Amino acid sequence: MQPNDVHAAWLPPEAFRAIGSRRTLVCGEGTLVDTVRAEVARACARYGGSVDRPPPRPASADRPAAGASYDLVLALVPAALLPVAAAAVDVGYRRRHGSGALGEEGFLLARHAEVTVVLAEAPAGLLYGLFHLVRLGESAFGLTRPTELHRPATRLRMLDHWDNVDVHPVMGQVERGYAGRSIFWRDGARRADLTRVGPYGRLLAACGVNAIAVNNVNVHATEARLLTDRLGDVAAIADLLRPYGVRVHLSVSFAAPVTLGGLPTADPLDDGVRAWWAEATRQVYETIPDFGGYLVKADSEGQPGPFGYGRSHADGANVLADALAPFGGVVRWRAFVYNHRQDWRDRSTDRARAAYDHFTPLDGRFRDNVILQVKHGPIDFQPREPVSPVLAAMPDTRLAVEFQVTQEYTGQQRHVCYLAPWWSEVLGYAPWGDDGPTVADVAAGGGLVGVSNVGDDPFWTGHPLAQANLYAFGRLAWDPRLDPVAVLDEWIGLTFAGSAPDASGIVRRTLHGIMDDSWRTYERYTAPLGVGFMVRPGDHYGPDVDGYEYSPWGTYHFADRDGVGVDRTRASGTGFTGQYPQPWRDVYESVERCPDELLLFFHHVPYGHRLHSGSTVIQHIYDTHFAGVEQVTAMRRRWEQLAGVVDAGLHARVRERLDEQVRCAEEWRDQVNAYFFRKSGVPDARGRRIP
Ligand code: GCV
Numbered sequence: 001m002q003p004n005d006v007h008a009a010w011l012p013p014e015a016f017r018a019i020g021s022r023r024t025l026v027c028g029e030g031t032l033v034d035t036v037r038a039e040v041a042r043a044c045a046r047y048g049g050s051v052d053r054p055p056p057r058p059a060s061a062d063r064p065a066a067g068a069s070y071d072l073v074l075a076l077v078p079a080a081l082l083p084v085a086a087a088a089v090d091v092g093y094r095r096r097h098g099s100g101a102l103g104e105e106g107f108l109l110a111r112h113a114e115v116t117v118v119l120a121e122a123p124a125g126l127l128y129g130l131f132h133l134v135r136l137g138e139s140a141f142g143l144t145r146p147t148e149l150h151r152p153a154t155r156l157r158m159l160d161h162w163d164n165v166d167v168h169p170v171m172g173q174v175e176r177g178y179a180g181r182s183i184f185w186r187d188g189a190r191r192a193d194l195t196r197v198g199p200y201g202r203l204l205a206a207c208g209v210n211a212i213a214v215n216n217v218n219v220h221a222t223e224a225r226l227l228t229d230r231l232g233d234v235a236a237i238a239d240l241l242r243p244y245g246v247r248v249h250l251s252v253s254f255a256a257p258v259t260l261g262g263l264p265t266a267d268p269l270d271d272g273v274r275a276w277w278a279e280a281t282r283q284v285y286e287t288i289p290d291f292g293g294y295l296v297k298a299d300s301e302g303q304p305g306p307f308g309y310g311r312s313h314a315d316g317a318n319v320l321a322d323a324l325a326p327f328g329g330v331v332r333w334r335a336f337v338y339n340h341r342q343d344w345r346d347r348s349t350d351r352a353r354a355a356y357d358h359f360t361p362l363d364g365r366f367r368d369n370v371i372l373q374v375k376h377g378p379i380d381f382q383p384r385e386p387v388s389p390v391l392a393a394m395p396d397t398r399l400a401v402e403f404q405v406t407q408e409y410t411g412q413q414r415h416v417c418y419l420a421p422w423w424s425e426v427l428g429y430a431p432w433g434d435d436g437p438t439v440a441d442v443a444a445g446g447g448l449v450g451v452s453n454v455g456d457d458p459f460w461t462g463h464p465l466a467q468a469n470l471y472a473f474g475r476l477a478w479d480p481r482l483d484p485v486a487v488l489d490e491w492i493g494l495t496f497a498g499s500a501p502d503a504s505g506i507v508r509r510t511l512h513g514i515m516d517d518s519w520r521t522y523e524r525y526t527a528p529l530g531v532g533f534m535v536r537p538g539d540h541y542g543p544d545v546d547g548y549e550y551s552p553w554g555t556y557h558f559a560d561r562d563g564v565g566v567d568r569t570r571a572s573g574t575g576f577t578g579q580y581p582q583p584w585r586d587v588y589e590s591v592e593r594c595p596d597e598l599l600l601f602f603h604h605v606p607y608g609h610r611l612h613s614g615s616t617v618i619q620h621i622y623d624t625h626f627a628g629v630e631q632v633t634a635m636r637r638r639w640e641q642l643a644g645v646v647d648a649g650l651h652a653r654v655r656e657r658l659d660e661q662v663r664c665a666e667e668w669r670d671q672v673n674a675y676f677f678r679k680s681g682v683p684d685a686r687g688r689r690i691p
Helices: 013-020 031-047 084-097 123-141 197-207 221-227 231-244 271-287 313-327 351-362 420-428 439-443 464-478 484-495 501-515 518-525 584-589 596-602 617-640 648-680
Strands: 023-027 050-052 072-076 107-112 115-120 148-150 157-160 163-168 172-174 211-213 247-251 293-296 330-334 370-375 398-404 447-451
Touching: 013 031, 013 123, 023 031, 031 050, 031 072, 031 123, 031 231, 072 084, 072 123, 084 107, 084 115, 107 123, 115 123, 123 148, 123 197, 123 484, 157 464, 163 221, 197 231, 197 464, 221 231, 221 247, 231 247, 231 271, 271 313, 293 313, 313 330, 313 351, 313 370, 351 370, 398 420, 398 439, 420 439, 420 464, 420 484, 420 518, 447 464, 464 484, 464 501, 464 648, 484 501, 501 617, 518 617, 518 648, 584 596, 596 617, 617 648
Parallel strands: 023 050, 023 072, 072 115, 157 211, 157 447, 211 247, 247 293, 293 330, 330 370, 370 398, 398 447
Antiparallel strands: 107 115, 107 148, 163 172
């Protein structure tokens, strides 16, 4: 199942001990139920338990459905034949909820007459129920348990792989990938060895992810052909993921009718173009009947799109949506559209405004099976940004929120940076004020999408602790209200289930000490107060304060001798604050009320400006940069406590990465502090050395 030299991530065999040592009955048929049975059987082979199917005929008096002899029943309902305990739970469920409450993916967990019972109304629910039991371990079999009904908050919980088929001359095999090469593609073709794909699907199912896109949103010539003559490669991947309930999506090029179909145009209103998409899509479904849909990056960073034909993005998205509709597919259309050839001298153009300006006039004009996929912040996955105002401005459009699990701007899997607290803040943000819906509520209709951080690295994610981000993404997509620290605790419990039982306390303590606050630590030693983009141009790793300051990318901080920050107010700046509903449009507009952590995103202020924290901006910059490095040094010290406690290879890998994190954090501290000291001439109030 798991290639030997590959880390088991959050599914080591020891995580199945509680299930594997029990007597289990699995009732139901179908591919995903077979997966459940196989998982339980594998655990039993290791831990001495047993797994049965229900008897072939209805129970008779001399052969009741043997309820009493099972510790665990996993059953698809309605079922003709259920052991007594499961039947009782089923009756109770129906009395309370009627049928259908569990939906396509939900499950019910109950404990009755010393039997743990998981019921689902569809096979995927049973699979998710099984992995829930894995998370619970022994506590799933405790004396009493409250009955729990679990359903995902949103239907689409997916990962987009920015994997190229060809090795791109600049971006490589995986664009913004920090975990080795692609698990799907290699040097221009599908990998001959796809053995990582099944185990990957299993890991995804175990954290709640149910779909992936197999290629980069930047669709180059070879990747475009995955839609047509290379479709068999996509089908091969889909076959391996199907047993885990993970559906495959494809990034497609808007220009495909021209580049692949030989048509003279890709104009979405052209009949020939519509027919081409319809036929290409019919063939996709003939080959992959459970295909999920298309993902499109159009008119963005050089990708073709409807603007080229004088058409709107609604016209563009709808032609693909119409082709997919007969088969139940969706088109995810990215809202990441902005001018990447901006003149830095032009202070009126604001990249933060772009998605809202382009897309909100189109609200209500997209087909039902179009999902507009919006990056969570208005710029580009910086360690701190406000929530994108698009998420509060398109009530008649299905919206998905896009997170970046791959750590392009958050340490590139060389730095520990547990991102779930950040995502959780975004998901809990209430654009219309505390009593209104949250971002998670908005995303429920469209989905949650993460850019994958996985590659063919033996630890899957390069930095072993970056696995926690992947796990937490899935868990938050399933239930955005989960506490990110509790999710981390789950991840630790599962991942290190194989450590000696007496070691579990120190493993948990140490990892929480290192990871709980690691995103804020990262924020401290990088760009301050929400200003963003002080990274090295191109690869986006390490500091370069002015690297993007005079570039065409629209990402500036405007530091001068007096102050720093971007004036995005309505009163004197770009007017971006006006894209928010109340109360935020006024909160962000006001330099007094704007939250400290976003101050420089919204305002240009003098270095002596006093924050709510009481500190001045310049002193805050110095203090956070010194503190950030101290915290990273403490992380490295803490990690040493786990030498000899966790797997030696994993320990060595994390140690090597922490060394680099300390080095890089010092570089950030020194460059940022020196830059602002030289600009402002204000010394550090605490007299520390600034180079
Ligand atoms: C896939 C950022 C990244 C690009 C990425 C783009 C996107 O600009 O640096 O590598 O392209 O976002 O999200 O499309």
